[in-house]
Amino acid sequence: MPLSEQEQRLLDEMERSLYRNDADFVATGGRRGRPNYRSVTIGILLAAAGIAALIAGVAIPQLLVGIAGFVLMFAGVLLALTPSKRLTPEDITSSTGSPRAAAHDSGGFIGRMNDRWERRQEGRE
Known part of the structure; x- marks a missing residue:
């Protein structure tokens, strides 16, 4: 039709x-640019520390320790998953100089x- x-x-x-x-x-x-392995590693370590602090805050009834652990865990995951902002012009353009051609x-x-x-x-x- x-x-x-x-x-x-x-x-x-x-x-x-x-x-x-x-x-x-x-x-x-x-x-996306290349992953920044340093920020991924630091983010994973921060997330692990945050989980440990969150568990410690629950084990010893301290609200502030649990909240700090959650914030630390969230910041670590955010740091690990945020893509790198450092793109060079060569990453975007090709030898013709056009991003579309790239x-x-x-x-x-x-x-x-x-x-x-x-x-x-x-x-x-």
Whole structure:
């Protein structure tokens, strides 16, 4: 069953919006940097210390020790899971200097899908 003109326009608008947002995501750092193993290790140690303090706060009925243990545990997990913010320009751009090209130079499945999508969009416009 063919779409009405209004439905076709709405679908085209949604496709353009999705394509624009996807390009913005790739350009603004859709990639994560390398994990910072030091912060992961420190975070795990803080979380373990926080669990120990939380258990100690329950074992000896001290509310402040339990709360401090929970805060320490939460901070450790947050530190371990937060991605590294240090991205070099080489991580984002390729030899062509374009963040968009860097996403396509990766070769894999996503790069091929993006190339097919761009060819399809260029054929329509």
